[in-house]
Amino acid sequence: MSRKKSQFVDVIGAVARNRPVLIFISCLVNLLLLTTTIYMLQIYDRVLSSGSMDTLIWLTVISLGAIAIYGVLEQSRRLILSRSASFIDDQLNAPVLLRSMEKRLSGGEPDAGVSDVADLRNYYQSDASLAFLDAPWSIVFLGFVWLLHPTLGTIATVAALFLLVSTVVNDLLTRTRQREAAARLKAANQTAVRFVDGGETISPLGMAPAIFSRWRELHGRARAEQQILTEKTATILSYTRSFRLAVQVLILGTGAYLVLSAAITPGAMIAASIITSRALAPIDRLTAAWRRFVAARSARRNLERMFEGLETAPERVKLPRPEGVLSVESVSFMAPEGNAPILRNVSFTLESSGTCCAVIGASGAGKSTLCRLLVGAWKPASGHVRLDGADVHDWDAAELGPHIGYLPQIVELFPGSVAENISRFGALDGDAVVRAAKMAGVHEMVLHLPKGYETDVGPHADRISLGQRQRIGLARALYGDPAFVVLDEPNSNLDGAGDTALLDALRQLKKQQKTVVVVSHRAEILKATDKILVLQDGVVAKFGDRDDVLKPVERAVRKTAVAPERVQRVIPASDAPKQAASVRQHNKMTSTAAE
Ligand SMILES: Nc1ncnc2c1ncn2[C@@H]1O[C@H](COP(=O)(O)OP(=O)(O)OP(=O)(O)O)[C@@H](O)[C@H]1O
Numbered sequence: 001m002s003r004k005k006s007q008f009v010d011v012i013g014a015v016a017r018n019r020p021v022l023i024f025i026s027c028l029v030n031l032l033l034l035t036t037t038i039y040m041l042q043i044y045d046r047v048l049s050s051g052s053m054d055t056l057i058w059l060t061v062i063s064l065g066a067i068a069i070y071g072v073l074e075q076s077r078r079l080i081l082s083r084s085a086s087f088i089d090d091q092l093n094a095p096v097l098l099r100s101m102e103k104r105l106s107g108g109e110p111d112a113g114v115s116d117v118a119d120l121r122n123y124y125q126s127d128a129s130l131a132f133l134d135a136p137w138s139i140v141f142l143g144f145v146w147l148l149h150p151t152l153g154t155i156a157t158v159a160a161l162f163l164l165v166s167t168v169v170n171d172l173l174t175r176t177r178q179r180e181a182a183a184r185l186k187a188a189n190q191t192a193v194r195f196v197d198g199g200e201t202i203s204p205l206g207m208a209p210a211i212f213s214r215w216r217e218l219h220g221r222a223r224a225e226q227q228i229l230t231e232k233t234a235t236i237l238s239y240t241r242s243f244r245l246a247v248q249v250l251i252l253g254t255g256a257y258l259v260l261s262a263a264i265t266p267g268a269m270i271a272a273s274i275i276t277s278r279a280l281a282p283i284d285r286l287t288a289a290w291r292r293f294v295a296a297r298s299a300r301r302n303l304e305r306m307f308e309g310l311e312t313a314p315e316r317v318k319l320p321r322p323e324g325v326l327s328v329e330s331v332s333f334m335a336p337e338g339n340a341p342i343l344r345n346v347s348f349t350l351e352s353s354g355t356c357c358a359v360i361g362a363s364g365a366g367k368s369t370l371c372r373l374l375v376g377a378w379k380p381a382s383g384h385v386r387l388d389g390a391d392v393h394d395w396d397a398a399e400l401g402p403h404i405g406y407l408p409q410i411v412e413l414f415p416g417s418v419a420e421n422i423s424r425f426g427a428l429d430g431d432a433v434v435r436a437a438k439m440a441g442v443h444e445m446v447l448h449l450p451k452g453y454e455t456d457v458g459p460h461a462d463r464i465s466l467g468q469r470q471r472i473g474l475a476r477a478l479y480g481d482p483a484f485v486v487l488d489e490p491n492s493n494l495d496g497a498g499d500t501a502l503l504d505a506l507r508q509l510k511k512q513q514k515t516v517v518v519v520s521h522r523a524e525i526l527k528a529t530d531k532i533l534v535l536q537d538g539v540v541a542k543f544g545d546r547d548d549v550l551k552p553v554e555r556a557v558r559k560t561a562v563a564p565e566r567v568q569r570v571i572p573a574s575d576a577p578k579q580a581a582s583v584r585q586h587n588k589m590t591s592t593a594a595e
């Protein structure tokens with residue numbers, strides 16, 4: 001983890017190390033920008049008055065040389081900045097995504113996102129950083145005009161101050177409205193995407209006209225606001241352009257008057273006009289640059305917050321491959337926004353690898369929560385989940401991953417091919433993919449997909465049915481010989497063939513001495529297990545060998561004269577009170593027996 005913290009500091013540090021070179025190059029660039037002005041001054045005041053061809057040739061050669069050097073330097077400072085921008089992008093995007101995912105998993109909102117990386121990158125990629133590097137030279141240029149004549153200097157300085165104040169005031173007055181309008185437009189666009197994605201519901205229910213007229217209203221309001229602001233900015237921009245031209249006329253007019261009064265030379269008059277426009281140019285750029293700078297500064301703060309504290313996490317010891325001995329020690333879990341714990345003091349042990357344990361319990365009892373804790377997706381508020389004695393959170397997630405097989409209740413496949421999804425997007429090992437697919441009983445089905453293992457799947461790949469997704473998800477869980485497999489309702493969408501394949505997979509896992517935890521209420525699955533854990537309202541109501549747990553429950557169910565087909569789901573989700581009663585009855589029976 002300390003790697004991550006230093007990675008952020010390294011990135012910012014590496015970019016900052018370029019700063020002295022950039023400042024130096026910018027000094028040279030701005031000095032060389034004076035070439036044409038000095039050239040003109042010399043032509044007017046030396047060549048034209050003396051008629052010396054030699055001077056003209058030398059002046060021209062030197063000026064062309066200076067302009068060539070200017071070109072090279074300007075290109076190099078732009079190159080440094082654009083390389084810094086892509087460096088930031090390359091180095092920060094993946095860690096930021098990873099950190100965001102970790103934060104979401106622990107129930108929090110990430111402090112920063114890839115848009116912050118984009119803001120930071122844009123600052124370097126755009127003209128903004130150049131505007132800041134060039135801005136101090138406005139003062140130098142104004143000083144130059146002062147040297148030519150104080151009256152001209154005064155006009156140029158007043159003009160620069162006026163431009164600066166008016167652009168800053170305009171920015172301050174419109175900034176909040178601009179931000180609000182941009183946010184409103186973004187929200188409208190996001191809504192549009194959701195409407196388009198929801199076509200399956202919107203179209204058959206005839207909701208389209210109403211939904212889209214609502215969107216038009218949303219979008220129209222945001223757009224109108226933006227239009228007003230854009231027009232306002234355009235007006236101000238035209239006024240400032242005219243103002244700058246007017247300043248040039250004033251400088252030339254005053255210069256001509258000074259030439260006539262023999263206070264300055266004609267060359268100085270032209271030079272003053274050019275340098276004044278150079279001095280005023282960065283002021284326009286500064287306002288846009290300031291906005292980007294503010295965005296980049298807040299992005300940097302967000303990113304700092306995101307990576308803060310990571311340096312205190314200890315380096316992880318490399319652990320050997322686990323055998324699959326699972327021990328859950330007094331695990332409690334509290335949902336981030338919840339006020340009551342979802343799981344309380346859950347303890348159980350699967351002592352030998354090759355044990356298959358079923359988790360049963362009513363809907364909302366906490367079975368999926370337990371699965372997430374077992375595979376280390378969530379961290380318990382207290383207690384430990386240990387694999388071969390080591391807490392799953394002491395492992396580096398990338399190292400533990402290959403030893404874990406996890407099929408969540410809601411199977412998510414990610415954009416990519418079936419083969420990539422099964423192989424967890426790692427290096428493609430065709431044999432291992434087919435082995436996992438065969439073990440999950442999905443090989444034949446995949447071969448019948450339009451492009452077999454190369455078929456593209458993902459959140460919107462409609463050709464993959466829910467049952468197919470679940471079976472591909474099972475193959476992904478079994479891929480790479482994991483030592484510990486957790487399957488959360490693996491047969492909720494399966495047909496008869498899928499059920500048989502799942503049972504086969506469970507038998508093979510047993511043969512291979514893999515530890516398995518499976519959430520399922522199906523009688524056939526339960527028959528294939530060794531242990532059963534009954535969860536009730538977040539606590540372990542019963543844990544033990546399958547028959548010890550099941551028989552009393554079945555007897556209790558029989559006693560309440562439930563139709564035999566309902567025993568399929570040993571403890572049906574809708575029968576939570578009955579289940580509680582039967583478990584209470586069972587507990588009573590066991591405690592009576594103990595007495
Ligand atoms: N992120 C969360 N924030 C708040 N509450 C949560 C969160 N996740 C789960 N819960 C709550 O925890 C309880 C247990 O949820 P869980 O998904 O573990 O139940 P389950 O036993 O798997 O149910 P089912 O059989 O319906 O899948 C539920 O009451 C649920 O509302």
Ligand SMILES: [Mg+2]
Binds near residue numbers: 367
């Ligand atoms: Mg569940």
